[in-house]
Amino acid sequence: MNDSSPAALVLGARGGLPDDIAFLRAPYPRGGWRAHAGFGQLADFWLQVHASLRHEGGEVARIVDAFREQRIDAAQLQRAFVPGLDGFLQHLDQHHRIEDAAYFPRFRQLDDRLVIGFDLLEGDHQIIHQQLIATVAQARGLISALALPGDDARRAADLYAADAGKLLHLLLQHLADEEELVIPAMLKHGERTLR
Ligand SMILES: [Fe+2]
Ligand SMILES: [Fe+2]
Numbered sequence: 567m568n569d570s571s572p573a574a575l576v577l578g579a580r581g582g583l584p585d586d587i588a589f590l591r592a593p594y595p596r597g598g599w600r601a602h603a604g605f606g607q608l609a610d611f612w613l614q615v616h617a618s619l620r621h622e623g624g625e626v627a628r629i630v631d632a633f634r635e636q637r638i639d640a641a642q643l644q645r646a647f648v649p650g651l652d653g654f655l656q657h658l659d660q661h662h663r664i665e666d667a668a669y670f671p672r673f674r675q676l677d678d679r680l681v682i683g684f685d686l687l688e689g690d691h692q693i694i695h696q697q698l699i700a701t702v703a704q705a706r707g708l709i710s711a712l713a714l715p716g717d718d719a720r721r722a723a724d725l726y727a728a729d730a731g732k733l734l735h736l737l738l739q740h741l742a743d744e745e746e747l748v749i750p751a752m753l754k755h756g757e758r759t760l761r
Contacts, residue, residue, distance in 0.1 A: 577690040577736055583743045587683045590750030599749050608757040609749050615661055616741045622654035623734045634723045640712040651705055662691040672760045683747045690740045697733040704729045
């Protein structure tokens with residue numbers, strides 16, 4: 567995790583943040599966050615939102631996998647998949663918008679050394695958004711294929727799963743890295759500086 571070249575830091579290529587970017591990770595390790603005196607409502611809310619995004623993304627994948635493995639039929643897939651994916655993508659998009667517009671600028675102001683990390687996270691949002699668009703296109707293909715006879719729907723589900731899997735993979739890395747910047751910064755500087 568110590569290769570800080572721009573190419574190595576791109577979401578999808580990196581396996582975590584290097585120590586110089588996540589410089590508060592060592593003094594504020596993940597295992598001690600909740601016990602820290604400065605751990606407050608905003609940190610708790612942030613982690614809850616991330617947990618629910620992980621959960622929603624995982625649930626949609628589980629539904630589509632059930633269809634791919636023929637444990638549910640097309641009608642059952644449609645009923646669960648459409649609202650599940652809509653909710654997940656809406657929550658994801660809203661969360662990133664609030665971070666980009668409201669919170670990330672405030673984190674950058676706390677300490678100049680945080681700027682590079684939050685620029686990286688904002689770049690992650692763009693990469694995730696591109697993958698979200700690809701996933702929505704595959705979802706549309708899947709929904710229209712559900713009305714067709716034969717194996718078209720299952721092939722469309724496989725195509726969807728490939729793009730949605732990439733999206734979830736990118737998102738999981740992003741959420742973990744973001745937490746290692748956001749929560750330690752809140753513990754060090756106090757949540758009030760972010761409101
Ligand atoms: Fe984010
Ligand atoms: Fe986030």
